[in-house]
Amino acid sequence: MLKFLSKYPPLKQLKMSFGVQRFMLILGLSIVSFFILVAIFADFIAPYGFAQLQYENGEYFGSQIAPGGSHIWGTTVGGFDVFSRVVYGTRTAIAVIVVAVILSILVGVLLGLLSGYFAGWLDRILVLVADAVYAFPSLLLAISLSIVISGGRSGFWSGILAAGLSITVIFIPQYYRAMRAETLRIKQEAFVESAQVLGASSFRILFRHIFRNATRTLPIIFTLNASEAILTLAGLGFLGFGIDPTMGAEWGYDLNRSVADVSAGIWWTSIFPGSAIVLVVLGITLVGESLNDLADPRLRKRQVAEIE
Amino acid sequence: MAKTATAGSSLLRYLGLRFLLIFPTIWILVTMVFVVMRLVGDPITAAQGGKLSAEQLQELITAAGYDRPILVQYFEYLAAIASGDFGTTLTNNQPVVELLATYGVATLELAFYSLIVAFIVGFPMGMLAARRRDTATDAGLRLFAILAYATPVFFVGLLLKLVFAVAIPILPVAGRVGVRSEIALSKLEDATGFYLIDAIKLGNNEVILDVLQHAVLPSVALGLLTAGVFLRLVRTNMISTLNADYIDAARSRGIPEVQLVTKNAFRPALIPIITVVGMQIALLLGGAVLTETTFEWKGLGFQLAEYLSARDYVAVQGIVALLAVIVALTNFLVDIIVALVDPRVKF
Numbered sequence: 247m248l249k250f251l252s253k254y255p256p257l258k259q260l261k262m263s264f265g266v267q268r269f270m271l272i273l274g275l276s277i278v279s280f281f282i283l284v285a286i287f288a289d290f291i292a293p294y295g296f297a298q299l300q301y302e303n304g305e306y307f308g309s310q311i312a313p314g315g316s317h318i319w320g321t322t323v324g325g326f327d328v329f330s331r332v333v334y335g336t337r338t339a340i341a342v343i344v345v346a347v348i349l350s351i352l353v354g355v356l357l358g359l360l361s362g363y364f365a366g367w368l369d370r371i372l373v374l375v376a377d378a379v380y381a382f383p384s385l386l387l388a389i390s391l392s393i394v395i396s397g398g399r400s401g402f403w404s405g406i407l408a409a410g411l412s413i414t415v416i417f418i419p420q421y422y423r424a425m426r427a428e429t430l431r432i433k434q435e436a437f438v439e440s441a442q443v444l445g446a447s448s449f450r451i452l453f454r455h456i457f458r459n460a461t462r463t464l465p466i467i468f469t470l471n472a473s474e475a476i477l478t479l480a481g482l483g484f485l486g487f488g489i490d491p492t493m494g495a496e497w498g499y500d501l502n503r504s505v506a507d508v509s510a511g512i513w514w515t516s517i518f519p520g521s522a523i524v525l526v527v528l529g530i531t532l533v534g535e536s537l538n539d540l541a542d543p544r545l546r547k548r549q550v551a552e553i554e
Numbered sequence: 555m556a557k558t559a560t561a562g563s564s565l566l567r568y569l570g571l572r573f574l575l576i577f578p579t580i581w582i583l584v585t586m587v588f589v590v591m592r593l594v595g596d597p598i599t600a601a602q603g604g605k606l607s608a609e610q611l612q613e614l615i616t617a618a619g620y621d622r623p624i625l626v627q628y629f630e631y632l633a634a635i636a637s638g639d640f641g642t643t644l645t646n647n648q649p650v651v652e653l654l655a656t657y658g659v660a661t662l663e664l665a666f667y668s669l670i671v672a673f674i675v676g677f678p679m680g681m682l683a684a685r686r687r688d689t690a691t692d693a694g695l696r697l698f699a700i701l702a703y704a705t706p707v708f709f710v711g712l713l714l715k716l717v718f719a720v721a722i723p724i725l726p727v728a729g730r731v732g733v734r735s736e737i738a739l740s741k742l743e744d745a746t747g748f749y750l751i752d753a754i755k756l757g758n759n760e761v762i763l764d765v766l767q768h769a770v771l772p773s774v775a776l777g778l779l780t781a782g783v784f785l786r787l788v789r790t791n792m793i794s795t796l797n798a799d800y801i802d803a804a805r806s807r808g809i810p811e812v813q814l815v816t817k818n819a820f821r822p823a824l825i826p827i828i829t830v831v832g833m834q835i836a837l838l839l840g841g842a843v844l845t846e847t848t849f850e851w852k853g854l855g856f857q858l859a860e861y862l863s864a865r866d867y868v869a870v871q872g873i874v875a876l877l878a879v880i881v882a883l884t885n886f887l888v889d890i891i892v893a894l895v896d897p898r899v900k901f
Contacts, residue, residue, distance in 0.1 A: 385840035527704035
């Protein structure tokens with residue numbers, strides 16, 4: 247099993263790496279796995295629900311209670327338990343990454359393949375549109391889209407979908423560009439030409455011959471996008487365009503609510519959700535950076551073989 | 555798209571072509587904004603829905619012309635933008651272009667400070683990391699760069715506030731300037747709105763100090779984000795130039811190491827850096843919205859956030875379209891600068 251998996255990223259790179267690079271990759275992978283586990287087992291880890299305001303006996307938590315006692319990270323101005331909201335926020339964050347990245351890979355890769363292979367006017371228009379979207383301030387685009395998709399405020403899954411889709415549009419050009427460039431390169435190869443001569447269908451050539459050979463840059467863009475997705479989601483939440491607090495926990499929204507707390511010296515409502523964002527993005531970025539370094543021969547260092 | 559110029563083509567032709575490309579780019583951007591913002595329906599229902607009766611709503615919609623065919627409205631919108639009219643806000647009836655004049659300067663001032671912070675922090679650190687490649691210094695600096703990127707600007711802002719305005723109260727919590735200085739500044743006749751310039755014009759040291767104190771935390775918050783990008787960029791590009799043969803040649807001729815790093819290797823590394831610096835403008839604008847909200851810095855981003863929460867989507871559409879045009883124009887300028895700096899582009 248491990249041997250089979252070791253042909254694929256990031257395990258393949260793990261074998262290639264050593265020293266500082268290996269350390270960065272392992273650190274990143276550990277952080278990411280930790281958060282995935284937290285997201286899966288959120289129900290067991292969090293002492294309270296993300297929208298819970300009362301104890302079982304009907305008594306309210308109270309707002310802005312300092313960390314300690316039955317609320318290890320305190321409570322927010324709205325009277326939520328900070329720890330539980332941070333734990334459940336992991337679930338929201340990972341759901342958004344999955345939605346955003348899967349959608350943008352699907353659309354971006356398909357457009358890139360078609361555009362690079364068939365060229366012509368479709369290619370020109372797509373390049374122009376992709377460049378325009380790429381230059382657009384991404385947060386502004388995400389804001390506009392989230393207004394459209396959800397009217398600004400929404401439930402858990404519709405909120406996830408809204409945030410995911412808003413982010414997708416920003417990412418599609420990146421996958422599109424990478425895939426198009428790869429397709430243009432591979433199209434010139436002899437094996438594609440021989441497939442064409444043998445009468446293989448365009449579909450078969452695209453997916454069997456080109457796509458299989460063009461996926462090498464995808465893991466890198468994937469990790470870069472995943473971290474950007476978290477930051478965009480948090481930014482949307484911070485501006486009040488995230489998920490309704492009673493529908494799901496979202497770190498950016500919690501930070502937005504804590505701005506006023508900060509001036510009063512109440513630190514626990516911002517430090518914990520903020521640190522969660524930083525850690526997740528840090529973990530994903532560490533993985534991405536390492537993959538990038540290992541893929542770029544200018545930045546890769548090889549282990550010096552011991553000569554006996 | 556940056557380097558379509560081949561060896562034979564003239565710089566002028568390249569610039570002309572690049573200039574013509576602005577128009578389709580802007581057209582696509584403003585169309586995108588229009589499509590996105592109008593997919594749901596008309597802005598009046600969005601702003602007033604639920605507050606007014608159906609008849610009143612219909613009256614307003616008819617008065618504003620939102621009940622006409624969408625294509626007619628689209629062409630009207632394009633014609634208006636072509637003549638520099640980005641619409642009028644619903645909530646306070648202000649032309650969006652005027653908003654840019656009033657609040658754009660504040661955003662420009664913030665962007666200016668944070669670019670300075672980014673250069674001061676990012677460039678030397680990037681050079682150092684490249685020179686000390688694969689040592690502990692390099693690892694530490696790269697970790698710093700990743701952290702600067704991984705921390706949302708508003709969280710950096712909140713942390714800075716907690717430390718430097720609440721725990722050790724040496725800097726103001728929010729705002730562009732204190733009340734007393736604001737009154738002093740408002741007396742200035744030909745005010746630019748760029749508070750530092752205005753304060754210097756006023757010649758009042760207290761006001762200058764006040765303006766600078768207010769600027770520190772927001773510009774560090776926004777600047778660090780960009781500094782991380784600069785650090786990584788300078789490092790990667792310097793590593794490849796430092797490996798080049800001509801650097802070895804220069805070194806063997808006895809040119810001091812410091813000069814090698816800051817001059818010989820730095821200059822060729824600068825070209826890709828300029829391109830990315832230009833692209834940072836888009837990132838900076840997005841970051842400005844968040845930074846301005848965190849620090850109540852009354853710029854264009856702060857206004858945008860206000861209009862967003864007031865559900866004034868005419869204002870949002872106008873501001874976003876306007877910002878998109880600004881980004882397109884900046885990218886054009888950057889391409890020109892790259893063409894002028896890069897010796898490989900021939901006249």
